[in-house]
Amino acid sequence: MNIKTVAVIGAGIMGRGIAHVSALAGFDTVLNDISDDLLQDAMTRIRRDLQKGVEQGKITNASMHSALERLALDTSLEHSGAGADLVIEAVPERIDLKLDVFARLDRACPPHAILASNTSALSITEISSATKRPQRFIGMHQRDRWSP
Numbered sequence: 001m002n003i004k005t006v007a008v009i010g011a012g013i014m015g016r017g018i019a020h021v022s023a024l025a026g027f028d029t030v031l032n033d034i035s036d037d038l039l040q041d042a043m044t045r046i047r048r049d050l051q052k053g054v055e056q057g058k059i060t061n062a063s064m065h066s067a068l069e070r071l072a073l074d075t076s077l078e079h080s081g082a083g084a085d086l087v088i089e090a091v092p093e094r095i096d097l098k099l100d101v102f103a104r105l106d107r108a109c110p111p112h113a114i115l116a117s118n119t120s121a122l123s124i125t126e127i128s129s130a131t132k133r134p135q136r137f138i139g140m141h142q143r144d145r146w147s148p
């Protein structure tokens with residue numbers, strides 16, 4: 001499937017790193033969190049890390065600017081999910097929170113969208129039960145990730 005837009009939910013340690021890599025790889029990327037302040041803080045850190053990459057010769061100045069242009073910030077979970085082909089969740093490691101986030105994403109995202117959880121240790125099967133698309137649900141870290 002053709003993935004053009006990636007939504008990253010949660011702009012903490014993992015989320016901002018994933019958004020950074022996603023934008024640098026050429027995907028339109030929406031970074032979502034619960035407040036503008038958190039998103040602005042994440043953006044400052046992403047900018048700083050990209051700049052460091054330029055200074056170390058790992059990326060060009062042009063690719064840093066292109067990545068920044070591909071990054072958007074959004075505090076609405078539903079709006080972030082509505083335009084996404086792939087959603088990567090990186091909210092805190094709490095099952096109640098992840099179930100709520102994925103139930104809302106499942107309603108908001110287009111049917112073709114793939115949902116992915118960044119959970120370290122929670123059950124992917126349990127988290128995916130909040131959605132009606134367990135066949136389009138993956139775990140980023142776990143060995144029990146879904147396979148056809």
Ligand SMILES: NC(=O)c1ccc[n+]([C@@H]2O[C@H](COP(=O)([O-])OP(=O)(O)OC[C@H]3O[C@@H](n4cnc5c(N)ncnc54)[C@H](O)[C@@H]3O)[C@@H](O)[C@H]2O)c1
Pocket residue numbers: 009010011012013014015032033034038077089090091092093094097101118119120121141
């Ligand atoms: N930090 C690591 O090294 C690491 C490694 C592997 C996996 N993980 C997993 O990744 C996930 C995120 O971890 P982290 O360390 O980035 O957490 P973090 O606490 O740094 O960031 C979580 C972010 O999610 C935001 N958030 C909370 N509720 C939200 C909601 N309803 N909608 C949108 N955003 C919301 C918080 O405001 C915060 O900015 C966890 O499941 C964790 O177990 C973390």
